[in-house]
Amino acid sequence: MKYLGHKSEDEREQTLLEHLQGTSALCAEFAKAFNMTETGKLLGLYHDLGKYSAGFQKRIQENGPKVDHSTAGAKFLGPYFVPLAFCIAGHHSGLMNKGVKGDIDNGTLIARLNKSLTGQLAYDAFKEELPELNIDKKNFPVLRDTYKAMTLTRMLFSSLVDADFLDTERFMRPDALGRGEFDNLEKLYERYNAYIAAWGEPTSPINKKRTQIREECIASAHGEEGIYSLTVPTGGGKTIASLGFALEHSMVHKKQRIIYVIPYTSIIEQTADVFREIVGSKNVIEHHMNVDYDDSEAENNQALRQENERKKLATENWDAPIIVTTNVQFFESLYAKKTSRCRKLHNIANSIVIFDEAQMLPSDFLKPCTRIIQELAANYHTTAVLCTATQPSLNQYFSEDLPIKEICADVDDLYEFFRRVTFKNKDFTDFEALISELNSHEQVLCIVNSKKAAQKIYDGFSGDGCYHLSTFMCPQHRRRVLAEIRKRLKNNQPCKLVATSLIEAGVDVDFPTVYRELAGLDSIIQAAGRCNRENKRKAEASVVYIFNVQDDESKVPSFMRLPREVAQMVMREFEDISTTEAIKKYFDLLHEYIGEGLDLHDILGKSDKRMLFGDIADEFKLIGDTGRSLFIPCDDLSEELLAKLQAGVRNRSLMRKVGQYVVNVYENQFLKLQGAGVIDVLDENISILTDMSIYDDNKGLIVAVDEGIGVFF
DSSP states (O other), rough: OOOEEEOOOOOEEEEEHHHHHHHHHHHHHHHHHGGGHHHHHHHHTTTTTTGHHHHHHHHHHHHHOOOOOHHHHHHHTTTTTTHHHHHHHTTTTTOOOOOOOOOOSSSSOOOHTOOOOOGOOOGGGGGGOOOOOOOGGGGGGOOOSSHHHHHHHHHHHHHHHHHHHHHHHHOOOOTSSSOOOOOOEEEEEHHHHHHHHOOOOSSSSSHHHHHHHHHHHHHHHSSOSSSEEEOOOOTHHHHHHHHHHHHHHHHHHHHHEEEEEESOHHHHHHHHHHHHHHGGGEEEESSSOOOOOOOOGGTTTTHHHHHHHHHHHHHOOOOOOEOOOEHHHHHHHHHEEEEEHHHHHHGGGEEEEEEEGGSSGEEEEEEHHHHHHHHHHHOOOOOOOEEEEEEOOOOOGSSSSSOOESSOOOOHHHHEEEEEEEEEEEEESSSHHHHHHHTOOOOEEESSOOHHHHHHHHOOSSSEEEEEEEESOOOOHHHHHHHHHHHHHHHHOOEEEEGGGGSSSOOOOOOOOOOEESHHHHHHHHHHHHHHHTTSOOOOGGGEEEETTTTOOSSSOOHHHHHHHHHHHHHHSSSOOOHHHHHHHHHHHHHHHHHHGGTOOOOOHHHTSSSSSHHHHHOOOOSSSOOOEEEESSSSSHHHHHHHHHHTTOOHHHHHHHHTTTEEEOHHHHHHHHHTTOOESSSSSOOEOOOOEEEETTEEEOOOTTTSSSSSO
16 A cells, blocks of 8 residues: 655645655755754654554545644654653644643643554554664653743654644645755855955054954853853944954854844844845844735845845744844743744754843743743753843853853953943933923933823924834834934934833934933933943043932833842942942842742743643743734834735735734723724724824823723723
8 A cells, every 4th residue: 555645736645655755855945053962863753653544544545534644753752752652642733831630631741642443543553664663762861840840842852743734734834935045154254354355454442452352252152062151342343353352252152153142123133134134135134023025025135025025935934044033022932832932942052052032031931031042051951142232141051061152352451441421310200200301401311211201292392303202102103203303412402202111222423412211220321321322422522311200190111020129229339330230239139139039930840840841831921912903004014004904914924014013002902992983893803993193193092091082082
């Protein structure tokens, strides 16, 4: 009998043995990156044993009913090495909880292994084609540490899933555009060096210091694999310097790719633009919610269309030389259960991962995040670089066997050299006093902790060039306003801006004076990065005022209370809060007070129990409930998108474009909007603002209670 693995729409047939052998070869190659070549080979060869059953062959050859084909391989290989059972049982449905003895039909691995495979599900026919299994359990590692066992399982699972997808894709779509075809890291290394050489010898003091930082990065790159920190103040050129470290280190240790992990998409886009200029556009893959590789502008440009297609494919499994992604995508994938999220994991092994703005690692998940970084560095040939201007004190969360190595020798000297502002404390009796002082400046930035306060201050601004930025404005609106702000600053025109914290990270603006409402020390220092950014003024003349408003009616958000209190403690102890000593004290105290909250959802506790893949994946969400999405049709392009939404069009490319016109509101705000009759609910994911009178051209969505009218706007 001929056993089939796949049948294409044009009736071509792939034998089951061809598929198993093809998947086995790929899976072995992928697992080689973490020294599990033979296990990967075995996993790929036996993952589809259930397709040898009469039920499955009837399904594929005669269009019979669907049958379970993934339990068979799990039952067959599971007794030798439990991770193999997890991988095979979940290679379509995803990783599941292990369960307990006696489980039946409840979705756990134990329940699957307790399932009887007889009659139409019997798979003994595999013995006709596959070699007789000769396995010694001693060939597999002993996994007494549950966390390590789960990480290895995810890596093997990734190798199998990607191999299975790729072999199937090659058969089903033989004429499709090929994957890969990127330049290798050796070529990128040459381009980087040529790019730097074109600068010539530095002449200005600041460029000499940036060159020194870059050269220290290159020298440190010859060190061992492990965990490094790159602590460089804003303006020190750490983006290009860190790329130099990564490329040099990849030459020394034969790494396969460089992965940049960044908290905000605004920083991602800027960073990716820099890298594209240095190493070529086709070699840099952005993977985040706003990137669109289905861009309609490429339809008439074959070369660009093919480049976009390769990039889109590379977001599935990260098989490109440089990946630029988000904290959310990176860490949630490492704790995920779904095949689509896990597929890329094996390509993190034997790579260099640079965590830009490392102080932005979410405190609720700090311990799980640092634990997986340590695991990757210790057992998967991954070198990690914690890169920031405000280095959090993370040594205590890593093993003493794997200490963090600082790349720059004299961090204190760097901070003194790049000191561009002076911090001063200031209290205001009320908002009117604050607004009056802000209005006395020609150019000033004020950053506050709430959207309500931002709108109130904006209403009090006077004169030309007054602006407001908050997440009550859709991204496209914010982008347009930022362009106007940069233009006015460049032309030395009057410019007053009030904003929420969204402006602090990765937004390139340069104000002579900044007011920052009391917040965490890291936020204050990030805000200071928007003052005298180009170092055109003396530090003494570039003041960052840390202020409080005594009669502030807006409540301090609960998540900000502790960081504010700790910042005040540090401010009382240190005259200059931007020193490395002050920053270390801040993070040490903050983490001490947060305590068990550094693993708020007990991810590590669950990881030390019964291999609860499903439960952990459900709990590990770096971004909680962001509320409900409200589409704002505020320009011609958004009106075109609205027409498509109302026509029922839903695809990834459209929804990414739609995201540029979305404001998220809390559930209670959404219900009031709905009750007021000013929105049209299209589906569970998107609603349309139908009354544009409550979307202000300057402040965005206006959400305020007015007792004098029946509606709450």
